[in-house]
Amino acid sequence: MAAVAALHRYPVKGLTPEPLEALVVQADGRVAGDRTLAFRFADATRPEVVDGLDHWPKTRGLALLDFPSLARLKLAYDHENRRLRITDGDRVVADAGLGAGERRRIADAVTDWVLAGPEGRLLRRPGRLPLELVGDGVAARFQDRPRGFVSLHGRASVEAVARAVPSAPVDDRRFRSNVVIDGVPAWGELVWAAEGAQLAIGEVRFTVTGTIARCLAISANPDTGQRDAPLLRVLTGELGQERPTLGVLLLPTGRGGTIRVGDPVVVC
Numbered sequence: 001m002a003a004v005a006a007l008h009r010y011p012v013k014g015l016t017p018e019p020l021e022a023l024v025v026q027a028d029g030r031v032a033g034d035r036t037l038a039f040r041f042a043d044a045t046r047p048e049v050v051d052g053l054d055h056w057p058k059t060r061g062l063a064l065l066d067f068p069s070l071a072r073l074k075l076a077y078d079h080e081n082r083r084l085r086i087t088d089g090d091r092v093v094a095d096a097g098l099g100a101g102e103r104r105r106i107a108d109a110v111t112d113w114v115l116a117g118p119e120g121r122l123l124r125r126p127g128r129l130p131l132e133l134v135g136d137g138v139a140a141r142f143q144d145r146p147r148g149f150v151s152l153h154g155r156a157s158v159e160a161v162a163r164a165v166p167s168a169p170v171d172d173r174r175f176r177s178n179v180v181i182d183g184v185p186a187w188g189e190l191v192w193a194a195e196g197a198q199l200a201i202g203e204v205r206f207t208v209t210g211t212i213a214r215c216l217a218i219s220a221n222p223d224t225g226q227r228d229a230p231l232l233r234v235l236t237g238e239l240g241q242e243r244p245t246l247g248v249l250l251l252p253t254g255r256g257g258t259i260r261v262g263d264p265v266v267v268c
Contacts, residue, residue: 002183002265030140030148043127055146064217072225153247168229203257
């Protein structure tokens with residue numbers, strides 16, 4: 001039987017996940033506490049409005065798409081006290097709360113770290129500095145899509161990709177899903193999307209609304225921050241996809257609820 005193998009949320013867009021035993025899915029289709037903060041470029045003064053929803057595209061701030069070295073940073077976020085700690089190995093890059101002055105110190109510290117690294121030239125482009133740390137640290141606002149969604153992939157699909165890339169480590173972390181499941185054949189979740197399947201996971205019933213087309217972010221090694229695997233080409237070449245795809249998008253069909261590691265995944 002298919003079951004939940006791992007759960008993650010990402011308090012700061014582009015930085016490392018929190019592995020959790022349980023996730024709360026909100027009625028609006030977002031994971032509580034997920035993507036509550038983001039580092040935005042100076043010229044990103046207001047969100048875009050798409051279908052009546054505010055949306056901050058990842059191209060308007062720090063994201064793995066253009067800044068793969070971010071994968072090397074490790075994040076600890078204290079949700080209760082709204083405090084961030086960002087480290088690079090043994091070095092503390094930033095450790096502060098979300099008050100106005102503290103936000104500025106965090107943003108400046110991350111700016112200095114990026115400028116000193118391989119993508120520093122990208123951050124120096126017009127309109128990008130100074131970075132701003134935006135978000136209240138509570139509301140889930142900075143997902144890649146205006147509607148939010150819960151993201152899910154099957155571990156067998158990642159293992160199929162890994163077998164096609166023997167020269168670099170490939171695991172679930174590259175694909176940054178909220179929900180990872182076992183017990184489904186490779187690419188079986190894509191069949192669910194094609195059929196518009198209904199899933200029951202824990203307390204929540206979902207509709208599988210579509211697949212996730214991947215970007216260059218998945219080429220970043222989550223330990224080194226280096227692009228070491230041409231996964232887009234692997235998906236469309238060796239694995240024969242029309243466009244590079246891994247994982248699916250879910251929306252709850254009614255109220256939200258809690259899902260837990262070990263919960264069965266049932267196609268209704």
